[in-house]
Amino acid sequence: MSDLRLHDHEPVSRAHLEQPRLPVVHMHVFDPFWFGYTRLGRFRKTGSVRGRFWLECVEDLRNSLETRGQHLFLRFGMSAAAALQQLTAQVQIATVFTFAEVCSEELQQEAEFEEALRQLGGSAKLVRCWGYTLHHIDDLAQGCGKPPERWINPSLSFGSFKREIRSCRVRPVAAEWQHLPKSGGLSRPPDVDEAWWGDVPSLAALGYSREELCEAEEARSLSAIPWRGGESLALARLQAYIWERRALKQYVGTTDWTANGKCTAPNDQTSKLSPYLAFGCLSPRLLYWEIQRFEKGDRCKGAKGLINSLLWRDFYRFIVHYAWGNRMYHLYGPMNCGSVPGGHKTPTKWCCKHYNNLFGGSDPRLWTWEKNLEKFGKWASGTTGFPFVDAAMLELKQTGYMLHLNRETVGWFFVRDLQTDWRLAAEWFESRLLDYDCVLNWGNWAYFILTQLPAREDDRPGGGPRYTLPRYSPYLMATQVLGWGRDHDPSAGYVKKWIRSLGSLPAELAREPWKLQAGDLDLEPLSDDFWSCATCTLHNPPTNRRCEACNSRRPACSSANTTALGIYAEQPMVPPPPEDSMGLCANCGSVDAGWASEEAVFYCETCWAQWATDTVTLGGDALRARPLSGAELGESQISDGWALVPDAALLGPVGSEGGTAGELAKPPPVAKKGGRWGVRDRTDKVAGG
Numbered sequence: 143m144s145d146l147r148l149h150d151h152e153p154v155s156r157a158h159l160e161q162p163r164l165p166v167v168h169m170h171v172f173d174p175f176w177f178g179y180t181r182l183g184r185f186r187k188t189g190s191v192r193g194r195f196w197l198e199c200v201e202d203l204r205n206s207l208e209t210r211g212q213h214l215f216l217r218f219g220m221s222a223a224a225a226l227q228q229l230t231a232q233v234q235i236a237t238v239f240t241f242a243e244v245c246s247e248e249l250q251q252e253a254e255f256e257e258a259l260r261q262l263g264g265s266a267k268l269v270r271c272w273g274y275t276l277h278h279i280d281d282l283a284q285g286c287g288k289p290p291e292r293w294i295n296p297s298l299s300f301g302s303f304k305r306e307i308r309s310c311r312v313r314p315v316a317a318e319w320q321h322l323p324k325s326g327g328l329s330r331p332p333d334v335d336e337a338w339w340g341d342v343p344s345l346a347a348l349g350y351s352r353e354e355l356c357e358a359e360e361a362r363s364l365s366a367i368p369w370r371g372g373e374s375l376a377l378a379r380l381q382a383y384i385w386e387r388r389a390l391k392q393y394v395g396t397t398d399w400t401a402n403g404k405c406t407a408p409n410d411q412t413s414k415l416s417p418y419l420a421f422g423c424l425s426p427r428l429l430y431w432e433i434q435r436f437e438k439g440d441r442c443k444g445a446k447g448l449i450n451s452l453l454w455r456d457f458y459r460f461i462v463h464y465a466w467g468n469r470m471y472h473l474y475g476p477m478n479c480g481s482v483p484g485g486h487k488t489p490t491k492w493c494c495k496h497y498n499n500l501f502g503g504s505d506p507r508l509w510t511w512e513k514n515l516e517k518f519g520k521w522a523s524g525t526t527g528f529p530f531v532d533a534a535m536l537e538l539k540q541t542g543y544m545l546h547l548n549r550e551t552v553g554w555f556f557v558r559d560l561q562t563d564w565r566l567a568a569e570w571f572e573s574r575l576l577d578y579d580c581v582l583n584w585g586n587w588a589y590f591i592l593t594q595l596p597a598r599e600d601d602r603p604g605g606g607p608r609y610t611l612p613r614y615s616p617y618l619m620a621t622q623v624l625g626w627g628r629d630h631d632p633s634a635g636y637v638k639k640w641i642r643s644l645g646s647l648p649a650e651l652a653r654e655p656w657k658l659q660a661g662d663l664d665l666e667p668l669s670d671d672f673w674s675c676a677t678c679t680l681h682n683p684p685t686n687r688r689c690e691a692c693n694s695r696r697p698a699c700s701s702a703n704t705t706a707l708g709i710y711a712e713q714p715m716v717p718p719p720p721e722d723s724m725g726l727c728a729n730c731g732s733v734d735a736g737w738a739s740e741e742a743v744f745y746c747e748t749c750w751a752q753w754a755t756d757t758v759t760l761g762g763d764a765l766r767a768r769p770l771s772g773a774e775l776g777e778s779q780i781s782d783g784w785a786l787v788p789d790a791a792l793l794g795p796v797g798s799e800g801g802t803a804g805e806l807a808k809p810p811p812v813a814k815k816g817g818r819w820g821v822r823d824r825t826d827k828v829a830g831g
């Protein structure tokens with residue numbers, strides 16, 4: 143069983159209903175592959191916080207089955223194919239019902255399992271059922287009026303997907319097998335010794351170290367939501383969110399970034415159901431129908447917002463299945479694989495538009511994609527010097543959770559400002575996220591984050607003068623880092639929660655500590671209060687070092703304020719925008735807010751925006767005019783990625799957190815399975831429901 147629930151579970155329903163006279167074995171296997179290491183960064187594939195959640199889900203499932211007179215066949219330390227062999231020593235298998243997979247590693251395991259089943263001889267067959275999505279794959283063709291292969295292509299946008307899927311129905315929740323009477327209705331389990339069924343393993347038995355066990359333990363006390371796994375808790379959370387707290391009215395949606403105050407984790411502005419959806423403890427269809435039921439009595443914008451979020455899940459799952467395949471893991475993104483077999487030869491219209499977006503975006507093929515472990519290490523360990531980024535990364539590391547808003551912020555900071563191979567960051571998320579889900583994580587990185595690269599003059603395809611301004615700002619480019627910090631964490635409560643050393647600073651300085659200069663900590667007062675000038679008595683804003691009227695210095699403060707700021711006493715790893723943002727624009731001559739270029743020439747915001755618009759207009763044609771040559775896109779560079787980096791180079795400060803140096807130097811188990819970094823050019827068929 144891969145979706146760890148009993149409601150709306152097609153494989154379980156079909157196993158019980160289609161051959162009611164045959165006994166049914168429910169099986170779950172903890173394959174060591176998932177507890178190994180990621181390919182590039184050698185991080186634990188399943189961090190211990192998620193590992194513990196997984197065990198809780200399985201425990202809950204086993205209990206639910208037992209209350210219905212059923213058992214769960216459990217094995218760990220072996221693959222599902224090996225477990226199948228143990229199973230066949232006791233029972234004869236007629237049919238195996240399972241969920242269809244779409245990502246390469248899961249497909250690889252599915253293929254191994256199918257092969258093991260085939261080698262058993264006999265007539266046993268594997269039936270793959272479609273699960274996971276709100277819309278059933280079999281309904282797409284009829285609902286949308288054309289076969290999905292015709293319209294789901296690598297450059298399909300979410301907006302177009304939504305338009306197409308609008309007329310497709312959502313099936314009712316399939317709960318039929320649960321309603322069968324306990325005796326007589328359900329198929330019986332096979333008659334074998336109790337010990338044979340196996341037990342839920344401990345984290346230690348799965349190979350986690352003592353430090354990792356402590357980490358999992360601590361996460362619960364640090365997290366705003368003490369996550370526990372299991373279908374029962376998922377259903378309780380759903381009930382509480384929709385019916386008890388009627389929280390749909392407060393839902394603003396993960397991508398509605400204009401709604402302020404979203405980074406206080408316990409609030410109801412998002413559902414916090416993602417770990418349950420990721421482990422399949424909650425069916426998206428059950429959630430959908432509950433939202434519809436709520437809407438009948440109480441119409442609200444939040445209901446549409448939450449359904450929209452579920453459509454994002456569908457979008458990624460279907461596009462990976464039909465179009466992206468392994469291109470999702472490509473350095474240049476799934477729409478822009480260049481000469482990769484099956485990839486686009488030239489950028490599509492969609493990607494030109496998106497890579498030249500509002501932010502003056504550029505084509506990822508033109509980037510050097512540094513393999514800079516020092517930068518990555520600072521990002522992952524929450525020591526970039528930008529508190530809004532660091533707080534989010536510390537929350538992820540210590541609890542396994544991060545709000546969508548923060549995922550975007552740290553992601554954009556990573557690609558725009560650190561300009562390091564984004565796949566390493568995606569792997570860090572893979573390891574750490576409690577709600578990790580292959581298509582959602584890699585899909586969001588590839589579709590949402592990678593498309594936000596800023597353009598620089600050097601990236602200009604075709605040469606010749608094109609931009610009105612010489613270069614993009616040398617300063618922090620991910621505006622979310624400061625802007626969203628101000629909007630969503632006005633009191634800096636979030637930042638201070640995760641970075642204790644900033645606790646005594648006023649909100650603005652806690653968010654932007656570089657505004658403190660040498661000697662500032664000796665000045666009075668460091669609070670949110672205005673301070674009055676000793677010379678002229680004017681009340682000055684808390685961040686002013688000198689009086690606005692007479693230029694006198696702020697009075698000295700008591701020693702209580704001289705907290706050790708650690709890394710925040712220094713400049714962050716990317717220069718923040720200069721404090722004084724007013725100046726004479728070198729382009730239009732006005733005195734206005736703006737910032738300087740890398741050549742230290744000042745331009746106002748309007749001219750920068752105009753430059754970005756010109757980039758959008760001109761970028762597409764220019765890119766199409768000059769497809770990159772094979773020489774620029776060396777085949778090995780494309781397919782090998784970081785595999786070209788010697789093992790030793792990967793042993794950085796962050797990599798070493800995944801285990802000892804000795805462990806890290808070993809070839810990762812992932813490599814044996816391969817698959818993920820190749821390009822899959824077929825779509826696997828699944829059985830309809």
Ligand SMILES: Cc1cc2nc3c(=O)[nH]c(=O)nc-3n(C[C@H](O)[C@H](O)[C@H](O)COP(=O)(O)OP(=O)(O)OC[C@H]3O[C@@H](n4cnc5c(N)ncnc54)[C@H](O)[C@@H]3O)c2cc1C
Nearest residue numbers: 396412413414415416451454546549577578579582583586
């Ligand atoms: C770089 C990056 C990586 C991500 N990795 C994951 C991941 O591994 N697993 C994961 O579940 N989500 C991922 N997301 C999407 C999103 O951030 C989370 O689903 C969301 O924060 C979960 O919180 P929630 O349940 O309160 O969301 P809600 O707003 O309550 O949304 C309900 C559900 O809709 C789905 N959903 C919401 N937003 C998105 C989205 N943008 N894309 C796809 N599905 C969405 C999720 O299943 C979510 O639980 C990622 C986003 C980014 C930017």
